[in-house]
Structure formats: C-alpha cells, structure tokens
Amino acid sequence: MSAGIPDDALVQVRDLRKYYPQADGFLDRLVGESASVRAVDGVDFAIERGETLAVVGESGCGKSTLGRTVLNLEDVTGGEIEFDGDEIAGLSDREMRPYRRRMQMIFQDPLASLNPRQSVGSILTAPMEVHGIGDDDDDRLERARDLLERVGLERGHVDRYPHQFSGGQQQRVAIARALTVEPEFLVADEPTSALDVSVQAQILNLLSELQAEFDIALLFITHDLSVVRQVADRVAVMYLGEIVETAPTERLFAEPAHPYSAALLSAVPRIDPETRTDRTLLTGTVPSPIDPPTGCRFHTRCPAVIPPDDWRGDQPAFRAALAFRNRLLDGEVDPDAAAARLGTDDVDAIATYLVEQSLPAEIDALPESAAETVSEAARLAATGADDEATALVADAFVSPCETQRPRRVAAADGVAAGDVDLAHGGDAGWAACHRNDPEGPGSPVADD
Numbered sequence: 001m002s003a004g005i006p007d008d009a010l011v012q013v014r015d016l017r018k019y020y021p022q023a024d025g026f027l028d029r030l031v032g033e034s035a036s037v038r039a040v041d042g043v044d045f046a047i048e049r050g051e052t053l054a055v056v057g058e059s060g061c062g063k064s065t066l067g068r069t070v071l072n073l074e075d076v077t078g079g080e081i082e083f084d085g086d087e088i089a090g091l092s093d094r095e096m097r098p099y100r101r102r103m104q105m106i107f108q109d110p111l112a113s114l115n116p117r118q119s120v121g122s123i124l125t126a127p128m129e130v131h132g133i134g135d136d137d138d139d140r141l142e143r144a145r146d147l148l149e150r151v152g153l154e155r156g157h158v159d160r161y162p163h164q165f166s167g168g169q170q171q172r173v174a175i176a177r178a179l180t181v182e183p184e185f186l187v188a189d190e191p192t193s194a195l196d197v198s199v200q201a202q203i204l205n206l207l208s209e210l211q212a213e214f215d216i217a218l219l220f221i222t223h224d225l226s227v228v229r230q231v232a233d234r235v236a237v238m239y240l241g242e243i244v245e246t247a248p249t250e251r252l253f254a255e256p257a258h259p260y261s262a263a264l265l266s267a268v269p270r271i272d273p274e275t276r277t278d279r280t281l282l283t284g285t286v287p288s289p290i291d292p293p294t295g296c297r298f299h300t301r302c303p304a305v306i307p308p309d310d311w312r313g314d315q316p317a318f319r320a321a322l323a324f325r326n327r328l329l330d331g332e333v334d335p336d337a338a339a340a341r342l343g344t345d346d347v348d349a350i351a352t353y354l355v356e357q358s359l360p361a362e363i364d365a366l367p368e369s370a371a372e373t374v375s376e377a378a379r380l381a382a383t384g385a386d387d388e389a390t391a392l393v394a395d396a397f398v399s400p401c402e403t404q405r406p407r408r409v410a411a412a413d414g415v416a417a418g419d420v421d422l423a424h425g426g427d428a429g430w431a432a433c434h435r436n437d438p439e440g441p442g443s444p445v446a447d448d
C-alpha cells in the first residue's frame with residue numbers, strides 16, 4: 001500500500017474511466033469517427049473500512065455511473081479498482097463471484113429494485129441462499145426476521161409484499177436485503193431522494209448506524225449536499241466526469257476550495273444566519289460529456305474564471321464577456337427572434353437588443369476594447385454573419401482556465417498533491433483549480 005493511504009483503505013480507485021461509445025450518432029456522421037460519452041474520466045479515491053465517502057454533483061455528472069463501475073457492474077474503460085488489495089477492474093462475472101457478496105448496492109427507487117411478486121422473506125433469503133449463508137431455510141428466515149427488526153421493521157413483515165409498504169419502509173427492506181450477505185462495501189445511489197423529506201432523515205440515520213455497527217465502507221452518491229453532512233466523513237465533488245475537490249466534510253462545508261463546490265454549497269439551506277452566504281447561481285448549460293470543455297471543464301460556468309493577463313477590466317466584467325462569448329458560440333444568440341420581438345429589421349436596434357439579452361452586465365462595465373468587440377460581434381450576428389461573429393469573440397475572450405488544465409493541489413498548504421492525496425485527500429483534501437495553485441495562473445485570488 002502506498003505511504004499515506006490508511007492501511008485499512010478497503011477500496012482504492014485510480015484513474016478510473018468509463019466511456020460509452022456513441023455509435024452511429026450524429027457526431028459520428030459529422031466527424032467520421034466514433035465519439036464517446038465520457039461519463040467517468042480519470043477518477044481517484046479511496047475509502048477506509050467504516051468510512052463514508054459522499055460523491056456529490058449535479059444530475060448527469062457521472063456519479064451514478066461511477067458507483068456502478070466501482071462495483072464492476074459496468075465494463076471499465078480504463079484505470080484500476082482495488083478491493084481489499086485485489087484488482088477487480090475487468091474481472092468476468094465468474095471471477096467477480098467471490099467479491100459480489102462483499103459489495104452491495106442500494107438504489108434510489110426501492111420499489112423498482114424489489115421484486116413485486118416475491119414476499120419480503122423470499123427477497124431477503126434468496127441472496128443468503130446464493131452465497132451459502134445460513135444452515136437451512138429456517139435459519140435463513142430467522143436471520144431475515146432479525147434483519148427486519150434491525151432496520152426498524154417488524155419480524156412478521158417477512159410475509160408481506162413490497163407494495164404493502166410505504167416508500168421509507170421499502171427502502172428499509174432494500175437496506176436489509178443488502179445486509180443479508182454481510183457486505184464490507186456498500187454503494188448507496190441517491191437512497192433518499194425518492195422519499196418524503198420527513199423519512200429521509202430516518203433512512204440516513206439508519207444507514208449511518210448500520211455502517212458503524214458493521215464497519216462498512218460506504219460510497220454515498222447524491223445530488224443533494226444538504227444530506228451529506230449527516231452521513232459523510234469525506235466528500236468528493238464531481239463535475240462532468242471528474243472529481244474536482246475531495247475534502248473532509250467539515251472542511252468542505254466551512255471552506256470549499258473549488259468554485260463549483262462553493263456554488264453547490266451556496267444552494268444548501270442554512271439554519272444559522274451567521275453562516276448563510278449569498279446563493280451563487282451557476283449560469284450557462286452543463287456542457288456535453290461527449291466533447292467536454294478544454295482546460296478546466298468548469299470554466300464555461302465558473303463564477304471565478306480567471307481573466308487573461310492582458311485583461312484591463314475586473315473579474316466580473318470578464319465573467320460577463322465570457323458568458324456573452326459562450327452564448328454566441330452555443331448558438332443561443334438569436335437575431336431572428338430579436339427582430340420578431342422588436343418588430344424591426346434595423347441592425348443597430350437588433351444588435352443592441354442582443355447585447356442587452358446576452359451580456360449579463362452593463363456594456364459600460366467592460367473595458368473599452370472588450371465593449372467594442374461585444375458590440376461588433378452582436379452587429380455581425382444581427383446581419384447574419386454568424387461565423388465572423390463567433391470567430392471574433394472566440395479569439396477575444398480566452399481565459400487561462402480554458403487553455404490550461406488545473407492541477408490537483410492540496411487544499412491546506414497549496415502544495416501539489418501526490419499520488420497518495422489523489423486517492424484519499426488526507427486531512428485537508430485537494431482541489432483542482434488554478435485559484436488554489438501558487439504556480440497557477442490567476443493566483444492569489446485577490447489580484448483581480
């Protein structure tokens with residue numbers, strides 16, 4: 001085991017990749033070669049026994065694919081998955097058999113994951129039978145009753161069917177089923193997001209209790225940072241297939257090092273007014289995982305995106321100019337709609353309207369040359385010269401965040417993280433943002 005990773009790290013993932021080929025898709029025909037959805041793209045983490053690592057990110061960031069891939073339920077495109085010292089990436093179903101019992105999954109929708117035609121007794125005893133647990137049928141049924149009691153249901157519920165339970169109770173049954181084979185590693189994929197808020201906390205408490213009781217390593221996948229604090233020891237924040245920050249939970253909530261983590265946290269309701277921060281609304285659409293942005297993948301939406309050295313204005317002005325550029329490049333600037341809305345063909349009027357609608361700042365806030373570029377691009381767009389307009393802004397507003405890939409840097413002391421920290425993160429964790437890198441562009445933060 002590498003120095004620095006705790007000896008009891010049960011799961012270690014290095015440079016894990018999962019791509020889905022898009023055969024015969026539109027892009028195929030366009031570029032003449034197979035494009036891939038890069039659902040998971042170079043992920044590293046480690047989980048100790050008895051520890052909970054939460055993976056957090058918006059819908060479509062690849063976190064659910066990550067959970068299935070770590071369990072080898074998906075073919076791995078590249079990278080390593082070490083479970084209790086053994087490499088399991090790429091093992092066949094037969095080779096995985098000894099490990100299946102030791103790793104289980106809990107899904108978002110408990111009813112969909114439970115066979116409606118089987119009684120709860122059958123649902124719970126079937127995995128035991130497959131894995132040779134229990135002396136006989138009576139013993140297995142007794143174990144099932146014990147487990148139901150342990151997850152807060154009644155022993156007599158073995159005779160019931162899934163539809164006879166509430167959503168929260170169904171999730172308790174699903175948790176009991178996962179525990180029947182005494183797993184060491186559990187992946188819980190949004191286990192509470194289909195439940196009423198009132199029962200979410202109960203299920204989270206149950207998971208935490210069981211995990212501590214059975215010393216289970218838990219990978220907890222969620223889009224909802226507000227539930228993370230209750231369950232997680234550490235958090236990995238995921239964006240477009242990559243982990244952008246790993247941190248102990250308390251540090252992440254107190255002091256997020258990555259602008260994406262900060263934006264997600266700003267949306268979490270806080271009871272304490274002292275810790276309440278203004279909500280950061282992320283602008284722009286989430287880019288496609290088929291063709292992710294160059295450099296830092298978050299640069300198209302990042303509120304802290306770094307201006308180039310020769311930028312004469314402030315950072316918010318650059319952020320606004322970049323948003324205008326991205327809207328133009330994404331085809332969101334629509335002169336026809338503007339003309340229809342204004343009821344005129346006047347190019348100047350349309351160009352002015354396009355700037356008002358697509359530049360999230362007053363044009364006077366931009367340095368003079370940038371304002372001229374924006375106005376000229378809007379004018380070109382208004383005359384139908386789209387290619388010239390996009391070429392103009394594409395060259396004019398280029399952030400180092402777009403051209404340089406950020407390193408993963410330890411959040412505590414600004415030292416580049418080594419291999420060890422990439423997997424576990426250590427006491428402080430790391431973040432992949434130029435803002436945290438003393439040798440990166442744009443540091444320190446305050447200089448713009």
Ligand code: SF4
Pocket residue numbers: 258259260296297298299300302303304305306401406432433434435
């Ligand atoms: S590298 Fe640049 S774009 Fe990426 S998170 Fe940091 S400041 Fe934002």
